[in-house]
Amino acid sequence: MCPHAYIPYKPVNPKTRLSCVLSQEEREAFARAMLEDVIHAVKDVNCSPVVVGTELFDSEEIQITVSDSDLNQTLNSLLPQSSGAMLIIMADLPLADAPSIKQVISTEKDMAIVPGRGGGTNVIFIKEPQRFHVDYYGTSFLKHVKIARDAGLSYDVIDSFRLHTDIDEKEDLVELLAHGTGVSRTYLEGLGFFLSEEKGRVGVERQGRKTETE
Amino acid sequence: MCPHAYIPYKPVNPKTRLSCVLSQEEREAFARAMLEDVIHAVKDVNCSPVVVGTELFDSEEIQITVSDSDLNQTLNSLLPQSSGAMLIIMADLPLADAPSIKQVISTEKDMAIVPGRGGGTNVIFIKEPQRFHVDYYGTSFLKHVKIARDAGLSYDVIDSFRLHTDIDEKEDLVELLAHGTGVSRTYLEGLGFFLSEEKGRVGVERQGRKTETE
Numbered sequence: 001m002c003p004h005a006y007i008p009y010k011p012v013n014p015k016t017r018l019s020c021v022l023s024q025e026e027r028e029a030f031a032r033a034m035l036e037d038v039i040h041a042v043k044d045v046n047c048s049p050v051v052v053g054t055e056l057f058d059s060e061e062i063q064i065t066v067s068d069s070d071l072n073q074t075l076n077s078l079l080p081q082s083s084g085a086m087l088i089i090m091a092d093l094p095l096a097d098a099p100s101i102k103q104v105i106s107t108e109k110d111m112a113i114v115p116g117r118g119g120g121t122n123v124i125f126i127k128e129p130q131r132f133h134v135d136y137y138g139t140s141f142l143k144h145v146k147i148a149r150d151a152g153l154s155y156d157v158i159d160s161f162r163l164h165t166d167i168d169e170k171e172d173l174v175e176l177l178a179h180g181t182g183v184s185r186t187y188l189e190g191l192g193f194f195l196s197e198e199k200g201r202v203g204v205e206r207q208g209r210k211t212e213t214e
Numbered sequence: 215m216c217p218h219a220y221i222p223y224k225p226v227n228p229k230t231r232l233s234c235v236l237s238q239e240e241r242e243a244f245a246r247a248m249l250e251d252v253i254h255a256v257k258d259v260n261c262s263p264v265v266v267g268t269e270l271f272d273s274e275e276i277q278i279t280v281s282d283s284d285l286n287q288t289l290n291s292l293l294p295q296s297s298g299a300m301l302i303i304m305a306d307l308p309l310a311d312a313p314s315i316k317q318v319i320s321t322e323k324d325m326a327i328v329p330g331r332g333g334g335t336n337v338i339f340i341k342e343p344q345r346f347h348v349d350y351y352g353t354s355f356l357k358h359v360k361i362a363r364d365a366g367l368s369y370d371v372i373d374s375f376r377l378h379t380d381i382d383e384k385e386d387l388v389e390l391l392a393h394g395t396g397v398s399r400t401y402l403e404g405l406g407f408f409l410s411e412e413k414g415r416v417g418v419e420r421q422g423r424k425t426e427t428e
Binding site for chain 1: 313314329331332333334351352353355356371373374375376377378379385388389392393409411414415416
């Protein structure tokens, strides 16, 4: 099954594109809450989370620390060492749940890839990690598909909006408030965020504040 | 199974949020190409498409014509008349494919709902249409969940990014160029659109043109 789930995570000054609506302290707490939701989902399917963080942070989870620019390099040094299957799942997927992750790790192919919004890659599952390497950033989904093909690996592209929805911008918070069930949604609501409607288009607002983005 | 698939569609001056990158004529041709992709997917699972258009347009498909503001009213007058199950699927879902639609119509519950981006509803499948009514616009996903609950209908929320991804804005074109396989992607590419990367973030550009959005 799935012994280890590696979760890249940035504890300090994360999610800068949310600066328009959240202070740095709030962004850090929010990123941490999203991480908790991902860890929860991963444990629900009996995977052991390993947080691949850019800094050491207070947590009971197993941690590996890397510098931000070395994510690819770090993961690529872990892949050949891994015995058995390996899951790599991003920390900003608060809609992740057991059924969606189960769909990923139960692929009958050599591996499964879940595209993120904007050409990225949100989840990779690989049964023989030594046969694959990662290349994150940019249109990484297309790069990962090509790497799989070049390596002769069969793959599934998993069709899940819960794992497709990474939270980067204010508009993405709509998804979390509409579909979230975990601690990151509760955290946002605790700050006073709620869904609003203007001219038929849905956005988020924060109680007592004007949240300017454009 | 699925006798009729109703597809709301606006042939004249559609997709105005794409005006920054497409002329009106191009938006109309693009909307039509997306409709073709949806019709293709729907037919692939043996549903019969019925286009619910705001104007009559040149097509061999069965058409019902409604005024834009009356979409809810029109659908709500059709629902009780429908014999057997009914699918309502939006025309701006060019990533729709047979597996994702099959997942919807094979629900074991009374109905299935696919949320769209931004709190909307992209697909509804209802086995006993006379027991349901629609309420599109705004956070329609939450409204449809409430209507189902109030009517005592069990429902599945289908987790599909292919059906979740409606194409409204320039950023959404990234999804189509990364994951599309149908005529709407071909149409965009024919106009010179391609994926571009700047500072690690992916966007679309159009050959020989600067496509300003912000």
